Amino acid sequence: MIYYAILIGGTILGAVASMFFKQASEKENIIKALWDIKLYIGGVLYLASALVDIYVLRYLDYSAALPFTAITYIWTLLLAYFVLKEKISKKKIIGVGLIVLGAILVM
Numbered sequence: 001m002i003y004y005a006i007l008i009g010g011t012i013l014g015a016v017a018s019m020f021f022k023q024a025s026e027k028e029n030i031i032k033a034l035w036d037i038k039l040y041i042g043g044v045l046y047l048a049s050a051l052v053d054i055y056v057l058r059y060l061d062y063s064a065a066l067p068f069t070a071i072t073y074i075w076t077l078l079l080a081y082f083v084l085k086e087k088i089s090k091k092k093i094i095g096v097g098l099i100v101l102g103a104i105l106v107m
Contacts, residue, residue: 001021003052003059003060004068007052007053007056007065008054009052010048010049010052010056011071013045013046013048014046014049014072015075016075016079017041017042017043017045017046017049018042019076020039020041021038021039022043024036024038024039024042025047034037040099053069067102067104070099070100071100071103072095073096074096
């Protein structure tokens, strides 16, 4: 059970990393984005997320761990709404819900 908790932490890291990439991408051009610290924060967080995945895969079946990472979509939806102030439609909520349901059914 502890490994699933660690995996949840990794999914949060991945979602936060994507948010930083999104923020860096809002620069006027790619050169300015390359100088944005948010790009590098996102990269470090993605690396940390990957290392968590590698660690957890030592103890969990791949067929159980990978579908479980679908909860990343929940964190992404929440970050988009609360941090990035994006509008979240019912269609997006249903879509994420179906992805998570599918992941649960596969486990």
